[in-house]
Amino acid sequence: MFGPTLKPGDIVIIENLPAQKPIAIRGAIEATVAVLRFLPLYSPDCNPIEMAFSKLRAFLEKTAARTKDDRGDAITLAIETFTPKECENCFRAAGYDFKSSENALANRCFRDRQLREMETTEADHFE
Known part of the structure; x- marks a missing residue:
């Protein structure tokens, strides 16, 4: 999946799960x-998604939504916030x-944010 985009010196960090350890993936x-x-x-402090899930869980607990529709x-x-x-x-x-990382995901998120900010700025000019 990442093979075509990886360059010498890139660092790939994956979770320590049996499904991600096959020799083919490593190779x-x-x-x-x-x-x-x-x-x-177990390292939630090294995993950005765990921090996001933590915020999501706290938000859901605060809303006390009980039905399927309310939880949805x-x-x-929560995601919109x-x-x-x-x-x-x-x-x-x-x-x-974010500024200097060669991490593909981080760079993409940073670029996407910049594009959204530019779109918002352009939209403000037309209002």
């Missing part, structure tokens, strides 16, 4: 001369540097 990543590293067995609405609202800056903060708290 494909290492064939690109990228460095493969595994997270510790609460989840939608995540600003690009909050997403960036989750990555930063996990040790990613």
Whole structure:
């Protein structure tokens, strides 16, 4: 999946799960001369998505939504409250540097945020 985009010196960090350890996966990543590293067995502080899930769980507990429809609405609202800056903060708290990182996901998120900001700025000019 990442093979075509990886460059020598890139670092791929994956969870320490049996499904992600097959020799074929390791070989494909290492064939690109990228460095493969595994997270510790349980490391939510190194995983940006865990920080986001934590905020989502806290939001759901606060809304006390009990029915399926109410929970669906609460989840939608919770996701809408995540600003690009909050997403960036989750990555930063996990040790990613958005400005200089060669991390493909971080760079894409940063570019997407910049595009959204440009679209918002352009829309403001036409109102």
